Amino acid sequence: MNFEFHNPTRLIFGAGTLSRLGEVAREKGKRALLVTGGGSVKRNGVFDRAVASLKEAEVSVVECPDVEPNPRIASVARGAQIARDANCDVVIAMGGGSTMDAAKVMAAAVYYDGNPWDMILHGQDNVYVPKKALPIITVPTLAATGSEMNKGAVISNDETNVKSFMSSDLLYPYVALVDPELTLSVPRHQTAYGVCDLITHVTEGYFNGIDGTPIQDRFAEGVILTAMEWGLKAVADGGNLEARTQVQWASIVALNGWVQAGTNYVPPVHMIEHTLSAHHDVTHGAGLAILNPAWMRFAAKSRPARFAQFARRIFGLSSNGQNDLETAKEGIDRFQAFLESIGCPTRLSQLGISDEKFAQYAKDTVLVLHDKNGRLLGRPPMSEADIIEVLRAAL
Amino acid sequence: MNFEFHNPTRLIFGAGTLSRLGEVAREKGKRALLVTGGGSVKRNGVFDRAVASLKEAEVSVVECPDVEPNPRIASVARGAQIARDANCDVVIAMGGGSTMDAAKVMAAAVYYDGNPWDMILHGQDNVYVPKKALPIITVPTLAATGSEMNKGAVISNDETNVKSFMSSDLLYPYVALVDPELTLSVPRHQTAYGVCDLITHVTEGYFNGIDGTPIQDRFAEGVILTAMEWGLKAVADGGNLEARTQVQWASIVALNGWVQAGTNYVPPVHMIEHTLSAHHDVTHGAGLAILNPAWMRFAAKSRPARFAQFARRIFGLSSNGQNDLETAKEGIDRFQAFLESIGCPTRLSQLGISDEKFAQYAKDTVLVLHDKNGRLLGRPPMSEADIIEVLRAAL
Numbered sequence: 016m017n018f019e020f021h022n023p024t025r026l027i028f029g030a031g032t033l034s035r036l037g038e039v040a041r042e043k044g045k046r047a048l049l050v051t052g053g054g055s056v057k058r059n060g061v062f063d064r065a066v067a068s069l070k071e072a073e074v075s076v077v078e079c080p081d082v083e084p085n086p087r088i089a090s091v092a093r094g095a096q097i098a099r100d101a102n103c104d105v106v107i108a109m110g111g112g113s114t115m116d117a118a119k120v121m122a123a124a125v126y127y128d129g130n131p132w133d134m135i136l137h138g139q140d141n142v143y144v145p146k147k148a149l150p151i152i153t154v155p156t157l158a159a160t161g162s163e164m165n166k167g168a169v170i171s172n173d174e175t176n177v178k179s180f181m182s183s184d185l186l187y188p189y190v191a192l193v194d195p196e197l198t199l200s201v202p203r204h205q206t207a208y209g210v211c212d213l214i215t216h217v218t219e220g221y222f223n224g225i226d227g228t229p230i231q232d233r234f235a236e237g238v239i240l241t242a243m244e245w246g247l248k249a250v251a252d253g254g255n256l257e258a259r260t261q262v263q264w265a266s267i268v269a270l271n272g273w274v275q276a277g278t279n280y281v282p283p284v285h286m287i288e289h290t291l292s293a294h295h296d297v298t299h300g301a302g303l304a305i306l307n308p309a310w311m312r313f314a315a316k317s318r319p320a321r322f323a324q325f326a327r328r329i330f331g332l333s334s335n336g337q338n339d340l341e342t343a344k345e346g347i348d349r350f351q352a353f354l355e356s357i358g359c360p361t362r363l364s365q366l367g368i369s370d371e372k373f374a375q376y377a378k379d380t381v382l383v384l385h386d387k388n389g390r391l392l393g394r395p396p397m398s399e400a401d402i403i404e405v406l407r408a409a410l
Numbered sequence: 411m412n413f414e415f416h417n418p419t420r421l422i423f424g425a426g427t428l429s430r431l432g433e434v435a436r437e438k439g440k441r442a443l444l445v446t447g448g449g450s451v452k453r454n455g456v457f458d459r460a461v462a463s464l465k466e467a468e469v470s471v472v473e474c475p476d477v478e479p480n481p482r483i484a485s486v487a488r489g490a491q492i493a494r495d496a497n498c499d500v501v502i503a504m505g506g507g508s509t510m511d512a513a514k515v516m517a518a519a520v521y522y523d524g525n526p527w528d529m530i531l532h533g534q535d536n537v538y539v540p541k542k543a544l545p546i547i548t549v550p551t552l553a554a555t556g557s558e559m560n561k562g563a564v565i566s567n568d569e570t571n572v573k574s575f576m577s578s579d580l581l582y583p584y585v586a587l588v589d590p591e592l593t594l595s596v597p598r599h600q601t602a603y604g605v606c607d608l609i610t611h612v613t614e615g616y617f618n619g620i621d622g623t624p625i626q627d628r629f630a631e632g633v634i635l636t637a638m639e640w641g642l643k644a645v646a647d648g649g650n651l652e653a654r655t656q657v658q659w660a661s662i663v664a665l666n667g668w669v670q671a672g673t674n675y676v677p678p679v680h681m682i683e684h685t686l687s688a689h690h691d692v693t694h695g696a697g698l699a700i701l702n703p704a705w706m707r708f709a710a711k712s713r714p715a716r717f718a719q720f721a722r723r724i725f726g727l728s729s730n731g732q733n734d735l736e737t738a739k740e741g742i743d744r745f746q747a748f749l750e751s752i753g754c755p756t757r758l759s760q761l762g763i764s765d766e767k768f769a770q771y772a773k774d775t776v777l778v779l780h781d782k783n784g785r786l787l788g789r790p791p792m793s794e795a796d797i798i799e800v801l802r803a804a805l
Contacts, residue, residue, distance in 0.1 A: 016423065016424060016655055016659065017423065017424030017425065017426075017427070018423055018424060019420065019421060019422050019423070020420070020421040020423070021418075021419075021420040021421065022417075023416075023418040024416075025414065025415070025416035026414060026415040026416065027414050028411065028412065028413055028414070028415070028672065029411060029412030029413060030412065031412075032412070227652065227656075229632075229635075229636045229639070229640070229656060230632055230633060230636045230656070230659060230660060230663060232632075233628065233629070233631065233632020233633070233635060233636065234628070234629055234632055236628065236632075237624075237625055237627075237628025237629055237631075237632060238625060238628075240624075240628060241624045241625045241628065244624070245624070257622065260411055261622075261624060261625070264411065264625060264672070265625060268625060273668045277423065277659070
């Protein structure tokens with residue numbers, strides 16, 4: 016284990032904390048860009064409460080509404096221009112992962128005259144590394160991506176059908192203001208996709224990290240066990256504030272770096288899903304629910320002991336004369352059954368995706384992140400043929 | 411769960427990272443106060459390697475040697491004066507928990523003309539809250555207190571026989587530079603006390619936090635399981651770098667706030683141990699090994715389900731017709747047996763401490779941290795009689 020860890024985001028967590036938005040924003044200035052998504056925050060009154068809190072703290076608001084799911088780089092450019100024109104001091108993202116990711120990149124794009132797509136890793140020769148960004152405040156309204164307390168953002172380019180990420184210390188939010196009450200009205204299927212997304216963040220590190228990280232293994236297992244137990248409850252009864260709270264907290268720690276510290280992992284399932292989303296505008300968590308079990312069955316063959324550990328510690332399976340690969344497969348079946356039980360799709364056909372463009376997906380995926388042999392990074396590294404094999408298994 | 415979390419310390423972890431000390435210190439200035447303890451770093455060459463790295467980065471060094479175990483407020487005042495006189499830009503702590511804690515308080519005391527004891531909570535009417543501190547770099551040479559990545563410090567006053575703590579965001583180190591190679595030469599008994607200390611940090615939150623923190627429960631259990639497994643190996647073979655690495659990492663996460671986030675706990679076992687140390691100059695980890703099992707037997711009576719969970723998840727005990735309290739007691743016996751197996755004392759008599767001053771210890775402990783009924787905070791709150799009962803059980 017040889018690594019650095021630094022997450023300077025200040026987290027304010029708990030039901031009712033939305034009322035502190037103004038106080039927190041005022042610490043960074045007097046004019047905020049308020050970035051939102053499809054409008055649910057306006058319909059349910061959260062937007063008005065946020066604006067009231069800001070006004071009370073004498074922070075004026077400039078709006079950037081309508082960030083779409085799988086947010087486009089064009090939206091990032093639009094928001095950055097609004098912030099520049101209005102001379103904003105701080106960017107506030109209020110919404111799901113798409114809104115937060117777009118807002119985070121806007122905060123850096125404000126200070127960059129070029130095309131913000133230059134900052135997103137997409138196989139270009141020179142990635143533009145931002146030097147400066149506006150301070151960011153995240154107010155998640157969905158428990159899923161964990162973007163509220165990390166330095167990553169995922170953006171799509173609809174001209175090139177590429178969806179990819181940027182990662183910069185500048186994107187760590189100044190404050191993550193997390194009020195689980197804001198998620199009470201999230202529809203059942205979106206709740207389930209969020210649970211799948213957060214669990215997949217954890218499985219990526221668990222299965223693709225280095226050997227010899229026993230504490231991180233336990234942390235990962237703890238998040239998965241809790242997300243399964245409380246995720247079921249949140250899906251069954253969206254109005255259960257305790258379930259919403261536990262799932263929201265799980266989604267934060269699933270990707271704020273605590274669970275993965277020192278594991279030095281790369282997330283191959285996310286990379287493949289990004290390609291699917293880029294081509295089909297799939298909801299990220301739904302795409303992951305389909306791809307992750309298929310990927311696990313592929314990867315278990317080269318690392319059966321690790322997948323058997325997952326089966327034992329998550330599902331309490333014992334080996335009873337089975338070899339590790341048999342135990343591993345049983346664990347993956349159980350995991351897939353859990354995803355189905357909360358209403359996630361687990362086959363590509365459920366989203367109407369056929370094998371027509373599998374070769375293209377494999378090629379696009381490998382382009383973004385590959386080793387010197389042109390294979391997608393992960394354990395094991397994957398050739399384009401391997402990716403096609405996983406996609407076929409998920410048909 | 412309603413809480414704030416903010417740990418801005420940058421962690422650089424791994425064998426060999428000591429060589430980066432100069433580079434990191436240079437980010438904060440050109441003159442460093444280098445605080446050390448009893449001199450082991452000078453005997454084993456670590457001091458010379460640190461100074462060489464600093465010199466190479468053009469950082470000059472002013473020394474503050476000889477910080478004692480259970481560091482005294484007089485040492486804090488001495489170090490702060492040296493830093494003031496030499497106009498230091500940064501404080502580097504290289505040693506165990508005592509050295510780090512003293513150095514952290516020095517960094518704040520530099521800017522305070524009064525007695526630094528005013529900053530330490532000891533029952534006074536007005537605790538002095540520092541406004542400013544020099545940046546701190548911690549280089550731990552022992553895996554134990556976790557002080558390298560948190561905002562706490564524990565200091566003793568030998569005039570009044572009080573040992574207590576301060577907690578301030580200003581004390582978060584700028585960088586924790588953690589090189590597990592530096593712990594390879596730690597003697598067997600100190601290694602064991604460190605393992606006990608870190609486990610006790612975790613059990614305090616686990617047994618004294620609020621209900622309804624399932625992820626924190628799992629994190630705590632993960633740290634305990636890992637510390638027990640790898641602690642045994644580190645005690646058996648001090649030269650085992652992997653064991654040293656795992657124990658060091660466990661000691662960091664045991665008290666950097668990740669495990670306890672949202673639990674809102676108070677550490678009663680530490681509070682009682684501080685009194686013992688103040689009166690008898692006991693090694694902190696050894697005192698904890700004696701007090702923690704005795705406290706657990708006391709506290710289990712009022713919260714048997716929680717202690718039974720500990721027994722089941724840490725020691726794999728099943729209930730087999732026992733009630734929770736019986737399972738709990740069996741778990742505590744196992745835990746005490748583990749502490750004995752690594753060479754920790756578990757009776758006060760092993761340290762030559764009798765019941766002569768138990769009433770005084772109880773009174774001193776309650777003075778520092780009590781509820782409005784004059785009871786020591788924790789689950790359950792403890793009267794002076796309760797503290798005496800626990801001390802008697804540990805005789």
